[in-house]
Amino acid sequence: MSPRRRRSNIGTERFEPAPLDGPLLEVKDLKTAFKTPRGLARAVDGVTFSLERGRTIGIVGESGSGKSVLSRSIMGLLPRNNIVRSGQALLEGHDLVTASDEQLRALWGSQMAMVFQDPMTSLNPVMKIGNQITEVLRQHLDITKDYSRELALALLQSVGIPEAERRLNEYPHQMSGGMRQRVVIAIAIACGPKLLFADEPTTALDVTVQAQILDLLQEQQRERFMAMILVTHDLGVVASRADDIAVMYAGRVVETAPTRTLFRAMSHPYTEALMRSIPKLSAPSHTRLTAIGGRPPDIIDPPPGCKFSARCPYVQDKCRTEEPPLLDSAEPHHAFRCWFPVGTPENRAALEANQRAGLASAMAMMGAN
Amino acid sequence: MAGSGTAHLRPAAESVLRIENLLVEFPVGRGGLKVNAVTNVSIDVLPGETLGLVGESGCGKSTMGKAVMQLVHATSGSVLFEGKELTTLSGSDLRETRPKLQMIFQDPISSLNPRRRVRDIVREGLDIWKIGDKSSRARRVNDVLETVGIDPAVAGPKRPHEFSGGQCQRISIARAVATEPKLIICDEPVSALDVSVQAQILNLLEDMKRKYGLTLIFIAHDLAVVKNVSDKVAVMYLGKLCEFADPDTLYANPAHPYTAALLSAIPEPDPEMAGAARAGVGGEIPSPLSPPSGCRFRTRCPAVTDICASEEPMMREVRPAHFVACHHPLGEITVAAPTIADPGGSDPAPAPDLTKAGARKAAPPAPAWTPPVVSPEPPVTTSAPPRFDPPPAPTPTGAPTIAPPLVPEPEPGPIAAPPPMPPAYEPPPPAAPPAYEPPPPADSWLSPEPTPEPARPPIVDWTPESTSVVAAAQPAPAAAPVFERPASPPAAPIVETPPTSSTPEPAETVSDLPPPEPTPPDVAALDTLLPNRSKGGSIKPEH
Numbered sequence: 003m004s005p006r007r008r009r010s011n012i013g014t015e016r017f018e019p020a021p022l023d024g025p026l027l028e029v030k031d032l033k034t035a036f037k038t039p040r041g042l043a044r045a046v047d048g049v050t051f052s053l054e055r056g057r058t059i060g061i062v063g064e065s066g067s068g069k070s071v072l073s074r075s076i077m078g079l080l081p082r083n084n085i086v087r088s089g090q091a092l093l094e095g096h097d098l099v100t101a102s103d104e105q106l107r108a109l110w111g112s113q114m115a116m117v118f119q120d121p122m123t124s125l126n127p128v129m130k131i132g133n134q135i136t137e138v139l140r141q142h143l144d145i146t147k148d149y150s151r152e153l154a155l156a157l158l159q160s161v162g163i164p165e166a167e168r169r170l171n172e173y174p175h176q177m178s179g180g181m182r183q184r185v186v187i188a189i190a191i192a193c194g195p196k197l198l199f200a201d202e203p204t205t206a207l208d209v210t211v212q213a214q215i216l217d218l219l220q221e222q223q224r225e226r227f228m229a230m231i232l233v234t235h236d237l238g239v240v241a242s243r244a245d246d247i248a249v250m251y252a253g254r255v256v257e258t259a260p261t262r263t264l265f266r267a268m269s270h271p272y273t274e275a276l277m278r279s280i281p282k283l284s285a286p287s288h289t290r291l292t293a294i295g296g297r298p299p300d301i302i303d304p305p306p307g308c309k310f311s312a313r314c315p316y317v318q319d320k321c322r323t324e325e326p327p328l329l330d331s332a333e334p335h336h337a338f339r340c341w342f343p344v345g346t347p348e349n350r351a352a353l354e355a356n357q358r359a360g361l362a363s364a365m366a367m368m369g370a371n
Numbered sequence: 372m373a374g375s376g377t378a379h380l381r382p383a384a385e386s387v388l389r390i391e392n393l394l395v396e397f398p399v400g401r402g403g404l405k406v407n408a409v410t411n412v413s414i415d416v417l418p419g420e421t422l423g424l425v426g427e428s429g430c431g432k433s434t435m436g437k438a439v440m441q442l443v444h445a446t447s448g449s450v451l452f453e454g455k456e457l458t459t460l461s462g463s464d465l466r467e468t469r470p471k472l473q474m475i476f477q478d479p480i481s482s483l484n485p486r487r488r489v490r491d492i493v494r495e496g497l498d499i500w501k502i503g504d505k506s507s508r509a510r511r512v513n514d515v516l517e518t519v520g521i522d523p524a525v526a527g528p529k530r531p532h533e534f535s536g537g538q539c540q541r542i543s544i545a546r547a548v549a550t551e552p553k554l555i556i557c558d559e560p561v562s563a564l565d566v567s568v569q570a571q572i573l574n575l576l577e578d579m580k581r582k583y584g585l586t587l588i589f590i591a592h593d594l595a596v597v598k599n600v601s602d603k604v605a606v607m608y609l610g611k612l613c614e615f616a617d618p619d620t621l622y623a624n625p626a627h628p629y630t631a632a633l634l635s636a637i638p639e640p641d642p643e644m645a646g647a648a649r650a651g652v653g654g655e656i657p658s659p660l661s662p663p664s665g666c667r668f669r670t671r672c673p674a675v676t677d678i679c680a681s682e683e684p685m686m687r688e689v690r691p692a693h694f695v696a697c698h699h700p701l702g703e704i705t706v707a708a709p710t711i712a713d714p715g716g717s718d719p720a721p722a723p724d725l726t727k728a729g730a731r732k733a734a735p736p737a738p739a740w741t742p743p744v745v746s747p748e749p750p751v752t753t754s755a756p757p758r759f760d761p762p763p764a765p766t767p768t769g770a771p772t773i774a775p776p777l778v779p780e781p782e783p784g785p786i787a788a789p790p791p792m793p794p795a796y797e798p799p800p801p802a803a804p805p806a807y808e809p810p811p812p813a814d815s816w817l818s819p820e821p822t823p824e825p826a827r828p829p830i831v832d833w834t835p836e837s838t839s840v841v842a843a844a845q846p847a848p849a850a851a852p853v854f855e856r857p858a859s860p861p862a863a864p865i866v867e868t869p870p871t872s873s874t875p876e877p878a879e880t881v882s883d884l885p886p887p888e889p890t891p892p893d894v895a896a897l898d899t900l901l902p903n904r905s906k907g908g909s910i911k912p913e914h
Binding site: 064065178180181208209210211212213214216235236237238239241242243261262265275276277278279280281282283284285286287288289290291292293294295297 | 427428535565566567568569570571573574577592593594595596598599600601602617618619622632633634635636637638639640641642643653655
């Protein structure tokens with residue numbers, strides 16, 4: 003268990019090689035709750051999705067929607083204390099939820115890896131870049147020091163770091179944020195993981211650097227045939243980079259669809275509201291944004307019914323009492339949780355009724371449409 | 372870019388704030404080094420106007436805001452606020468002026484004193500200036516809190532930690548407007564907030580502006596946000612002003628290559644547009660310790676020519692009320708053959724220049740990674756050019772003299788296709804230049820479908836190339852499919868092709884890439900980067 007003894011533990015406990023068909027990752031009804039003095043905070047509340055090899059799923063939501071906790075609990079990075087986990091997360095058929103620490107440690111880096119949000123803090127400030135890369139290589143591969151250094155050099159070059167040789171001997175503080183994020187990516191892909199988590203990988207970066215890093219991730223993913231879970235709050239980022247999108251709200255997936263379907267036929271009011279609240283370049287200056295009023299619900303003691311009902315412009319009595327299940331839409335692979343999905347006659351009727359009743363969120367929609 | 376000049380300023384009498392040739396430098400260490408945070412920037416704001424200030428981090432936009440507030444001292448230049456010169460004001464006079472200038476900071480939580488109650492925080496300015504009596508101050512506090520959407524009765528006695536980021540930002544705004552300022556400087560007020568909250572705050576700022584007749588300087592790095600709130604937009608790069616125009620003009624027809632690059636880097640929330648106008652800009656912002664000579668953007672600019680290194684562009688009007696500091700503004704068909712002879716780029720149109728730049732970059736295969744990244748180590752200014760433009764050709768200083776040697780270069784240069792850019796990575800050089808090709812209907816930067824056709828091939832060009840890190844360089848394949856990530860559910864095909872032990876083949880199914888065979892490239896080492904995979908999917912390699 004102790005990380006100091008890692009060499010002796012490596013490879014002692016492992017999964018059998020998995021068959022290569024079927025999805026790479028299958029998450030089934032995954033729940034993660036934190037024990038707090040007030041009760042259980044259900045950060046992830048029954049999430050189900052599957053991810054094919056080489057594909058990218060984008061997980062989108064506001065802060066507090068549980069998207070980061072989701073990726074961390076799939077990867078098993080959350081502490082063991084004060085956490086209740088249930089459900090399954092099957093990586094090639096092996097359950098990550100019940101996996102032991104040793105099993106997980108064998109998987110981290112070699113089968114799945116994570117790129118964190120803040121490149122300033124996810125690198126060790128007192129270790130040279132080169133050592134941080136060779137560390138993961140030597141941990142997982144039985145190779146010599148010299149060879150691991152060669153690999154590290156090749157990795158740095160492949161993530162587009164100029165003068166890679168010199169950079170190997172530098173410390174993180176000597177590099178810019180974008181360069182650091184490239185190093186983090188190099189470390190993450192060092193052992194050729196099959197699954198890459200990117201948790202807000204560009205939130206701390208400038209737009210131009212963001213574009214570079216996203217291109218790099220996409221390129222590496224394609225080259226190495228990795229599956230990627232791209233967690234972000236920016237619909238713009240996932241629009242161009244993800245094959246599928248899952249929109250999370252209050253710990254649940256409220257809508258999931260292939261990217262184009264989602265943007266073409268979004269059905270959940272929350273997805274729609276998120277889209278509307280983004281300032282668009284194509285819109286003229288001083289276009290009034292449709293903000294989502296209110297705040298996300300309390301995840302410790304959530305209200306009954308649809309979790310978005312308190313902020314929804316289309317809310318009806320049914321929504322306040324009965325929680326909608328994840329319903330399939332007419333489009334393939336498109337599912338959403340809503341009784342009055344956007345774009346349907348019922349939805350329009352609901353909006354009109356709410357506007358007549360003077361519901362604030364519905365009134366705000368009047369100018370928008 | 373990197374422009375100086377005051378051509379874009381409007382008559383002094385009309386403006387609330389007029390900054391002329393502002394220079395802010397910070398000394399570094401003892402060696403006499405200086406960070407050129409803001410260099411000769413001139414800008415003005417009319418009453419009731421919102422000026423958006425955009426740029427990457429490190430471009431000096433926040434320093435500008437602080438220099439207006441006199442929170443940092445200008446090395447030279449003038450800041451005229453309502454006709455009063457602020458840079459030379461004495462301490463007490465400055466204090467008198469400050470209630471009319473307010474600031475809203477990026478991090479709403481840390482900009483509020485955690486130990487004070489909300490109503491005291493908001494009232495502080497009124498107390499200091501003894502505006503009104505006690506009860507009228509209390510009323511004023513309740514008023515502003517209510518206008519920002521916070522219930523004064525509930526929130527007044529609470530402390531900042533009891534509020535979310537968005538609410539704290541509302542309180543900051545309430546505090547800022549309490550003293551009835553003329554000008555508010557918003558320094559990245561929404562970049563710490565969620566999109567939904569961001570929309571609330573942006574709407575709120577518009578409301579406050581209308582209600583209190585405010586003039587705003589809105590500093591942000593998000594161009595979409597800036598467009599939404601601004602009446603004028605100023606784009607900054609490395610301490611200099613690049614472009615100044617109305618947002619609608621600027622975003623539709625960016626004239627400065629940097630603006631265009633910034634715009635193309637924005638991820639639009641629309642998959643149909645994805646990848647369409649993606650040209651971006653390579654590299655990173657150079658060190659402000661020793662900024663490049665001439666135009667400061669030249670190290671990353673796809674349209675760079677010799678004149679850019681030798682001569683700094685001045686702000687000039689390319690369209691009515693659209694000012695740009697660039698020698699080769701985009702969308703300008705006839706470059707008015709500027710000052711120094713540029714016989715090399717004899718054709719004035721930007722296109723030849725571009726190809727020339729492209730040729731120069733592509734020509735020498737030797738320095739594998741040529742592009743512009745300036746690393747922390749400060750290059751001496753004069754030695755910079757060779758570093759950025761691979762060929763030793765441009766030796767600046769005598770501008771006219773350097774022109775001749777450069778002429779021959781472009782001609783033999785292999786222009787369009789630089790396929791043998793070995794495993795060097797770095798997409799930008801090949802990709803960028805053609806992307807910048809003369810966009811006479813410059814809207815193409817924004818609109819997806821129309822023109823970017825020319826932009827695509829090069830992009831695709833490097834894609835297979837960079838796959839060559841694992842596989843050998845391939846003859847550039849059919850272009851488009853690469854970026855068209857199938858939205859269709861290709862679940863089935865993927866399952867069909869078992870990603871067998873040999874690594875990257877399956878990529879084919881993901882994106883219609885031609886199978887990047889893991890054939891032995893020169894970079895043999897990289898093959899082994901995926902050792903597990905070649906072990907047939909065993910999860911743990913043997914120890």
